[in-house]
Amino acid sequence: MKIALVGGTGNIGTGFAVRWxxxxxxxxxxxxxxxxxxxAKAVLQILDQEGTAWGTDNDSAIAASDVAVLCVPYDRLTSVTGDLKESYDNQVVISxxxxxxxxxxxxQYCPPAEGSAAQRVKTMLPEGIKIVSAFHTISAAALQAKDWELKADTLMCSDYPEALELVFDLTREIKSLRPIKIGPLAASSLVESLTPMLLNAARKNKIKDAGICIVSERRDA
Ligand SMILES: NC(=O)c1ccc[n+]([C@@H]2O[C@H](COP(=O)([O-])OP(=O)(O)OC[C@H]3O[C@@H](n4cnc5c(N)ncnc54)[C@H](OP(=O)(O)O)[C@@H]3O)[C@@H](O)[C@H]2O)c1
Structure with a gap:
């Protein structure tokens, strides 16, 4: 697949590039x-040149892709969605x-009026773009450490089962990361709000590389 990492020069973009x-x-x-x-050159160096990565401007990256991951801070969202609306066609977009x-x-979580970042993304992209809300609690540092087993879950929301399945497959390519379905895009605030909770837990309890994992209470499960 052709995967555009929009704003992919930053922390989490580099992590996805290293893993995919x-x-x-x-x-x-x-x-x-x-x-x-x-x-892109730096990523290939981390991977001992074993992989395919190249770089370009955000609009060309989106236009060339099957899947686009929005790797920018929330307050920069418009500059890679609404402002580049014309570049989107039929991609699966991961937020x-x-x-x-x-x-x-x-x-603290600061959702927009639409309810969540992912729902806001939906209002700014062309009709029919399949949005999957995912990877909010996965640390960029952990992704960038190419050999780390993540031992965590990533909780996901989407209105499109096929797009969700595609992101499940991409997730399983990241060592030991488990994808978990939560619900439609309207449930995304539940998932997004776990990140500030996790950061508070990590900070106040001195937990390094904190992640989230859903466990079964049954010992025989
Ligand atoms: N970091 C994490 O561990 C982590 C984990 C889970 C989720 N996330 C989410 O992932 C997103 C990216 O986080 P990050 O830590 O990777 O961010 P970041 O490194 O601070 O920034 C990512 C990229 O955003 C671009 N950018 C900055 N200002 C911009 C603007 N005005 N217009 C367009 N692009 C701009 C920059 O790319 P250029 O200068 O190259 O254009 C920058 O490299 C955030 O929404 C965050 O909530 C992050």
Missing amino acids: AANHEIIIGSRKADKAEER PIVPMNYNGKFF
């Missing part, structure tokens, strides 16, 4: 094509975006 470049064509997007090209802030005491 062996099996897919990774197109790193940026506001500056040369920055994206540099990042790992979490709208949150730190109020001086704890991290």
